Amino acid sequence: MIGDLCDRAIFWACAIGMLLGVASMSLAGGAALPPTARADGSAALKIGLLMDLSSGSAEVYRDRQRAFKLAIKHVNEGGGVFGLPVTVAVGDATADPEKAVAAARYLVEVEGVHAIVGPNASVSALPVAERVIGPSAIPTVSFSATSPELTTVADNDFLFRTALSDVTQGPVLAGVAHERGFDNVGVIYVDDPWGRGLADAFEAAWEGPLKAVPVDRGRTGFLTALRESASGEAQALVVIAFESAALTMVREAIDNGIYDNFVFGDAAKRASLVRSLGGARLGNMYGTGPASAPNSAASAAWEAAYVAEYGALPVLAYVKETYDATVALAFAAQAAGRLRGAEIRNRLREVGSSPGTVVNAGPVGVADALRILANNGEIDYEGASGSMDWDGNGDLRRGHIGIWRFTEDERIEEVRAAAFEK
Numbered sequence: 501m502i503g504d505l506c507d508r509a510i511f512w513a514c515a516i517g518m519l520l521g522v523a524s525m526s527l528a529g530g531a532a533l534p535p536t537a538r539a540d541g542s543a544a545l546k547i548g549l550l551m552d553l554s555s556g557s558a559e560v561y562r563d564r565q566r567a568f569k570l571a572i573k574h575v576n577e578g579g580g581v582f583g584l585p586v587t588v589a590v591g592d593a594t595a596d597p598e599k600a601v602a603a604a605r606y607l608v609e610v611e612g613v614h615a616i617v618g619p620n621a622s623v624s625a626l627p628v629a630e631r632v633i634g635p636s637a638i639p640t641v642s643f644s645a646t647s648p649e650l651t652t653v654a655d656n657d658f659l660f661r662t663a664l665s666d667v668t669q670g671p672v673l674a675g676v677a678h679e680r681g682f683d684n685v686g687v688i689y690v691d692d693p694w695g696r697g698l699a700d701a702f703e704a705a706w707e708g709p710l711k712a713v714p715v716d717r718g719r720t721g722f723l724t725a726l727r728e729s730a731s732g733e734a735q736a737l738v739v740i741a742f743e744s745a746a747l748t749m750v751r752e753a754i755d756n757g758i759y760d761n762f763v764f765g766d767a768a769k770r771a772s773l774v775r776s777l778g779g780a781r782l783g784n785m786y787g788t789g790p791a792s793a794p795n796s797a798a799s800a801a802w803e804a805a806y807v808a809e810y811g812a813l814p815v816l817a818y819v820k821e822t823y824d825a826t827v828a829l830a831f832a833a834q835a836a837g838r839l840r841g842a843e844i845r846n847r848l849r850e851v852g853s854s855p856g857t858v859v860n861a862g863p864v865g866v867a868d869a870l871r872i873l874a875n876n877g878e879i880d881y882e883g884a885s886g887s888m889d890w891d892g893n894g895d896l897r898r899g900h901i902g903i904w905r906f907t908e909d910e911r912i913e914e915v916r917a918a919a920f921e922k
Contacts, residue, residue, distance in 0.1 A: 544584040545833045547572070547826060548591060548607035550618030550628070555595040557743050557770060563814040564643070564822045568617060570809055571826035571866075578867030579874070581834045593619045593628075595717075600624035604632040614839045615829040616640040617822065622647030622694040623717070629655035637841035639832065639848060641825035644818035646766070647693035648701065651893045658845055660894035662821040662828070662885060663790055664901065666694070668920045669766065670701020672901040673738065673788045675918075677706075677763045680786060682736045686729030686759070687712040688722065688749060689740035698740050698765050709734075715741070722749045726758045736761035743770045747777070754781060763787060769817050774906040783908030789817045791902025791917035792885050801862030802884030815912050820861075824883035827866055828852060831881060834873040852888030856880040897922045 549568050553561050568588075576585040589611035591603035600619055607613045616638055619625045625645035633640045634656040641660045642650075648667050653659060677685055685706070689699035691714035699712055713729045715722060726749070729737060737759040739746050746768040753759040754777070764787030774782045792799040802820060803813055829844065831851040836843040850856075851869075856878030859869040869879045881888050886899045898921035907913050 543839060544587050545581040545615070545830060545839060546587045546589065546611065546613045547829055548589045548611060548613035548616045548618075550591045550593050550600070550604055550607060550616050551620040552595055552600075552624075553590070553592040557772070557816075560743075560770075560816055563816055563819045564620070566810055566814075567806070567819045567822040568826050570806060571823045571830075573809075574805070574863045574866040575827060575830045575870065577863060578870045581830050581870070582837075583874075586830055589613055591618075593621070593624050595621070597624045597627050601627050601631055604628045608632060608636050608638055613638065614833065614841065615844060617825045617829065618642055620644045620818070622650060622697070623692045625650055625659065626653055626693055629653045629659040633658045637845075639829060639841055639845040641829060641848075643821035643825045645694075647697040649693045649697060651895055655894075657892075657894065658841065660825075660828075660848055660890055661896065662824045662883065662888065663818060663896075664899045664920060665895055666698040667701050668899070669788055669901050670698055670703075671705035672903065672918050673698070673702050673763065673765060674705035674707075676786050676788060676903055677736065677738060680736070680761070680763065682761070682763075683707075684709040684732065684734050685736050685738050685763070686710075686726075686732070686734035687738040687740065688725050688729050689714055690717050690742065690745065691715060692717050694767075695740050702738060702740075715745075719745065720748065722752050723756065726753050726756070730758050734759070736763055738763045738765070739768050740765040742767045743772060746770070747773050750782070751777060761785070766790065766817050769904060769912060771815065771910070771912055774910045774912070779906070779908035779910045782906045783910075784905060786903060786905045786915070789902050789904060790821060790885065791900040791914070792820055793887075793900055793919075794917055796882070796886070798860035798862070798865065798882040799884050801860050801865060805862045820883070820885035823861065824881075824885050824888060827861070827869075828881060828883070828888055831869055831873060831879065834870055835879075849890050851879055852881050852883075852890055854880045858882055891922065 591607045593600035622645040646666045689695040711729050711732045713725045762785045766789035769789045832844045832847040835847040858880045859865045861884035889897045900917040903915045
């Protein structure tokens, strides 16, 4: 009882701040608000975007917001859901799980959203699933929360993911380290659900000596951890950390002569690392992250639409996944014919798998899908990031893990994609 009262106190404090700040997203500039109900009383679908907008890389959340907005644009230009434009609201999850819970409650209890895209971080997705979306029956699709713990979280089957669990990334990361010629490595990982999950998956697949060292999420210096991880004569460091921590970690390792070879998990796929440390130091260092299927018509259609809208493709991770999460929820609502959470949830697996007419990401595919569903047809959505075929836990049955590298001229280059299928 006391815990619930505390939760709600945090929620209302957060809600008041959000009402004065980032509470909704304008998709049409100064245009008049779209209609929110039909003559028969049917309401418009409202989707919340829940992600960290106040810490970390502005480039990361900018590109993911762009993908969300592009998805809403394609849905609305394709006829909307129930013939009405989809409306949106935004919650700032910050980097604090308690604030993420409060932001989720704000979206549900104040904004009245019918579905949520996010949260972006596993450490926030776990309590949000257990304390908000599960009890409130709000279908939610996270685009970048990859912890294996989310597979069995107590979410009443309301949390889905368009990103593969890290049980799939860990073995690919281990394979990359072996391919680079290393057979003895150190691992430093953030001690949270994401970091532990990826580190455990890496270790389970690794053959050879390994010294893994956890570090607190807010830590700013890593010399002690670096020396401990290298104590077994490690040849390279596997970095499982977020952007700012990864940058500090690698700089300290190089400056103190502890490591000069690195392999990176998905959260370190940031151009800021190679630009800050230089291509001479980080050029030809490899990492892993999400990837779309090679030669995918759906991915190509999405990329053309994204470039037409924003001028260039994003290079960071989980942007296509954000788009797919958004349109999948719109399709499920249209298929359900109602805005009840359980009915939308029940249709998510149907719109992402066979049988049904295959429809691709992008404006043409989205419009086709909405038309088919409005006529009581069935679709099989092929997303920009890959198949949306979900299992009973809301995890993807198949997908791809990408292998990338930093270049000497300080870029990120995609190398290849490794397929995964259950």
